[in-house]
Amino acid sequence: MTLCIHRSALSGWNGSMVVLFLTVGVLTPFALAQQVGIRVIAEGASELSELDLGIDVNGIPQVAYWTADNELMLASVECRTAVLRELYAQGGRYASLAPGTDASTSVVFSGFDQASGLAYAMSGGLLDQPAWAPLGFAGDWPVLALDSTGRPYVVYVDHDGGMLKFARFDIPTGKWVVEIVPGPFVEFVGTRRVATVAVDVDDRPVVAYFGGHRNSAHKIIVATRTNQGWTIRTKDLENEGGVSPENGLSLAFDTTNAPHVVYQTAPGDLKLARFGVFGVSLQTVREQQGSPVRLGPRAMHIGAGGRIRVAYFDIGAGVVMLADNLGGWTNEIVDGVTGFNDLRPALAVDATGRWAVAYLSDSEGIIEVKVAGPAVLGTLDGDCNCDNVVDLVDFVELESCLTGPAVSIMEGCECFDINGSTTVDLADVKLLQAAFGDW
Amino acid sequence: MAFQKAFGCIVLVAVLIVPVSAIDLSWEYQIIDQHANQSRAVSLAMRTSSVWPVAFHQGSNDNSNQMVVSALSPVGWTQQGLGDLFDAFEGGLPLAEAGPDGRVGVVWRTGADARFAQSSPSGWQVASLPLAAPSGPDFTVDFDFLSDNRPIVAQAAQEGIVVSVYNGIGWETDQVVREFDEPVQGMKVSTAISSQDEIGVAFVENGLGFAFKSPLSGDWGTTIVDQQIFPESISLAFGPNDETAIASVENDSLYVSRFDPVTGDWATELLAPQIDSNRVNLVYNSLGQPALAYVVQDEVHYRINRGEGWLDFILDDDPQIQVQPHDSSDAALAFDAEDIPVISYYSQDGLLLAYDPIIVPEPASIVLFLMVTVAAVRRQG
Numbered sequence: 001m002t003l004c005i006h007r008s009a010l011s012g013w014n015g016s017m018v019v020l021f022l023t024v025g026v027l028t029p030f031a032l033a034q035q036v037g038i039r040v041i042a043e044g045a046s047e048l049s050e051l052d053l054g055i056d057v058n059g060i061p062q063v064a065y066w067t068a069d070n071e072l073m074l075a076s077v078e079c080r081t082a083v084l085r086e087l088y089a090q091g092g093r094y095a096s097l098a099p100g101t102d103a104s105t106s107v108v109f110s111g112f113d114q115a116s117g118l119a120y121a122m123s124g125g126l127l128d129q130p131a132w133a134p135l136g137f138a139g140d141w142p143v144l145a146l147d148s149t150g151r152p153y154v155v156y157v158d159h160d161g162g163m164l165k166f167a168r169f170d171i172p173t174g175k176w177v178v179e180i181v182p183g184p185f186v187e188f189v190g191t192r193r194v195a196t197v198a199v200d201v202d203d204r205p206v207v208a209y210f211g212g213h214r215n216s217a218h219k220i221i222v223a224t225r226t227n228q229g230w231t232i233r234t235k236d237l238e239n240e241g242g243v244s245p246e247n248g249l250s251l252a253f254d255t256t257n258a259p260h261v262v263y264q265t266a267p268g269d270l271k272l273a274r275f276g277v278f279g280v281s282l283q284t285v286r287e288q289q290g291s292p293v294r295l296g297p298r299a300m301h302i303g304a305g306g307r308i309r310v311a312y313f314d315i316g317a318g319v320v321m322l323a324d325n326l327g328g329w330t331n332e333i334v335d336g337v338t339g340f341n342d343l344r345p346a347l348a349v350d351a352t353g354r355w356a357v358a359y360l361s362d363s364e365g366i367i368e369v370k371v372a373g374p375a376v377l378g379t380l381d382g383d384c385n386c387d388n389v390v391d392l393v394d395f396v397e398l399e400s401c402l403t404g405p406a407v408s409i410m411e412g413c414e415c416f417d418i419n420g421s422t423t424v425d426l427a428d429v430k431l432l433q434a435a436f437g438d439w
Numbered sequence: 440m441a442f443q444k445a446f447g448c449i450v451l452v453a454v455l456i457v458p459v460s461a462i463d464l465s466w467e468y469q470i471i472d473q474h475a476n477q478s479r480a481v482s483l484a485m486r487t488s489s490v491w492p493v494a495f496h497q498g499s500n501d502n503s504n505q506m507v508v509s510a511l512s513p514v515g516w517t518q519q520g521l522g523d524l525f526d527a528f529e530g531g532l533p534l535a536e537a538g539p540d541g542r543v544g545v546v547w548r549t550g551a552d553a554r555f556a557q558s559s560p561s562g563w564q565v566a567s568l569p570l571a572a573p574s575g576p577d578f579t580v581d582f583d584f585l586s587d588n589r590p591i592v593a594q595a596a597q598e599g600i601v602v603s604v605y606n607g608i609g610w611e612t613d614q615v616v617r618e619f620d621e622p623v624q625g626m627k628v629s630t631a632i633s634s635q636d637e638i639g640v641a642f643v644e645n646g647l648g649f650a651f652k653s654p655l656s657g658d659w660g661t662t663i664v665d666q667q668i669f670p671e672s673i674s675l676a677f678g679p680n681d682e683t684a685i686a687s688v689e690n691d692s693l694y695v696s697r698f699d700p701v702t703g704d705w706a707t708e709l710l711a712p713q714i715d716s717n718r719v720n721l722v723y724n725s726l727g728q729p730a731l732a733y734v735v736q737d738e739v740h741y742r743i744n745r746g747e748g749w750l751d752f753i754l755d756d757d758p759q760i761q762v763q764p765h766d767s768s769d770a771a772l773a774f775d776a777e778d779i780p781v782i783s784y785y786s787q788d789g790l791l792l793a794y795d796p797i798i799v800p801e802p803a804s805i806v807l808f809l810m811v812t813v814a815a816v817r818r819q820g
Binding site for chain 1: 467487491492510511512513514517519541558561562779792794
């Protein structure tokens with residue numbers, strides 16, 4: 001059985017008294033579609049900004065981006081608002097973000113001026129204000145991962161020697177320690193994120209990267225850093241036509257701790273390599289049709305039951321895609337997320353499978369930072385408690401805010417001014433009623 | 440032949456005894472706060488599954504009347520004030536613990552109240568507790584976490600010991616010792632939680648005492664641990680299997696009292712006849728081995744009992760940092776997730792963290808080892 005609210009109760013609203021007709025109806029199956037609202041969280045971003053996104057332990061998306069004024073900013077996309085914090089103000093590039101288990105957010109970037117090389121910024125958690133510190137060395141395309149206790153691991157490209165390097169924070173000395181990731185790393189000039197790092201089920205850092213010959217990558221390499229050193233596993237994909245490293249790769253683990261790597265093949269397919277106990281198996285996530293397009297996997301989530309979601313961007317079509325292996329791979333466009341040109345969007349999937357995308361959008365010359373996805377709360381008109389659905393709870397809250405067209409909006413009731421008239425009146429009730437239609 | 444056997448035995452005995460002083464521990468040092476007030480008080484805990492060290496101490500310069508927390512993170516050491524502190528009060532000295540879920544907390548006294556602070560995902564939370572009355576400035580407080588992460592705070596007062604448990608909304612109090620035979624000046628108290636969430640309290644009245652709340656009756660039972668000592672500082676700890684010990688400092692002598700479940704008796708041993716630290720914190724590692732640290736003149740001693748008596752390690756020098764401790768500095772001890780000892784104390788270079796000993800045998804040890812080997816070979820020959 002289910003409780004229903006009669007539309008007539010809303011349409012007959014007179015502003016003085018609410019009469020809700022609650023009836024007990026027969027349960028009917030319905031599908032609650034994932035709402036993909038879009039929000040602008042900041043303006044004035046650098047058009048060259050490399051942004052990144054993560055979802056913290058409280059389910060709040062965190063976005064790191066560079067402004068046109070060379071500030072590294074962190075935006076916490078909270079209920080109907082975005083709280084912006086400055087992490088670094090002296091210019092730089094790159095931004096790799098990782099939320100910590102203590103509700104802090106960490107960002108690794110390459111800073112100019114004081115930082116002079118790779119640097120680490122933190123906000124939230126136990127810090128009363130954001131703080132940053134240089135790592136003590138320079139590099140490109142850093143990627144950050146944190147283990148369950150907040151220990152950071154950074155993988156980056158050292159162009160001086162064309163090497164892939166791995167850095168970790170050594171707690172006993174309080175310093176960063178750098179080592180070379182072993183294996184035939186291939187440096188591709190001008191490409192991004194040719195390596196990534198993630199933490200496996202046993203809390204060990206694992207690096208995935210492309211290997212092969214210069215500008216001819218045909219290997220996926222998974223390197224696990226244990227207390228005894230590096231354990232290397234390699235999958236040679238030469239017979240598959242090689243790999244296309246231009247848009248990077250993504251790494252995640254299933255409950256058996258098997259690494260999964262998503263990448264694009266040279267012919268253009270999006271593939272998944274599972275490094276199991278008895279070998280590496282391949283699946284096609286998306287088969288290339290027609291002329292090759294550039295696909296960049298940026299986030300992957302594997303549920304407890306083995307369900308895999310991959311979020312990636314399709315540069316050719318200018319859209320963000322979601323792939324899902326439930327009953328076989330399906331690939332769907334995320335509606336409405338367009339207009340980022342060649343600026344890469346960032347994607348994140350939280351532990352429950354809710355995803356979010358952050359991207360840049362040019363609005364009459366002003367670069368906006370936008371977020372979208374089910375993990376972004378408060379994108380629906382009338383959803384004032386930010387649970388991504390307009391329901392009776394919102395309606396009851398509206399009741400206390402309803403003052404009619406002649407009275408200015410009360411403090412704390414701004415959310416219910418759906419039509420932006422600076423009052424909460426019957427017109428807003430009508431819009432809220434319309435939002436109920438999503439059920 | 441007899442000489443060879445005797446020589447071998449002597450050398451063997453020497454090897455068993457000597458390693459305490461013959462093994463050198465190489466420590467890593469970090470400066471937590473170069474400008475930290477040269478107070479003697481510091482307390483240490485490891486947050487987030489015993490990984491990240493957190494030190495609680497008096498603030499520096501303009502913040503000298505503040506309780507300050509210094510926390511290590513990938514951006515280095517960061518400091519933050521937690522509230523008023525009056526270092527003139529003996530009871531104001533901070534005492535820290537780590538909770539089961541990785542949070543850390545600290546308790547201290549001001550002139551007006553007792554303060555409890557703990558880490559949380561939204562930053563530091565600070566609560567005020569009314570002081571148990573009547574009590575003077577040198578009455579101490581201590582705390583520990585229950586398995587559900589609720590804090591319990593023990594306070595000493597002239598007329599008894601009060602334990603407060605946080606129930607999620609407020610503090611519930613219970614009196615452990617309702618009336619002392621005679622009012623005790625400068626009452627000291629230390630508390631710890633057993634593996635079964637039972638509250639233990641150590642106190643000083645007619646000697647060193649111990650109280651334990653019965654899980655069956657809910658009543659407090661008290662026992663006299665040692666009537667011969669009246670410590671100025673005490674520290675109670677339970678091991679992972681409820682091994683029970685109390686460290687105490689009396690007239691600059693360091694004692695450790697341990698309960699023997701086989702005999703049912705407490706036994707007190709003198710660990711060091713003369714130390715400069717006014718207080719110590721006793722901790723167990725995950726193997727149930729008790730340990731503590733203290734300062735003697737210009738040395739920091741780390742002591743641990745691995746079942747064969749108390750080992751004594753002296754922290755070594757460092758070419759970059761002045762590691763000699765300040766007189767009477769605390770040497771706060773904690774173990775990380777891998778049972779590696781971590782010690783915080785004051786030196787000329789400020790508040791330091793010593794970490795990660797790497798055992799490097801000295802030539803003396805190597806020579807002894809060779810002698811034993813030779814003796815053993817000769818015996819077999």
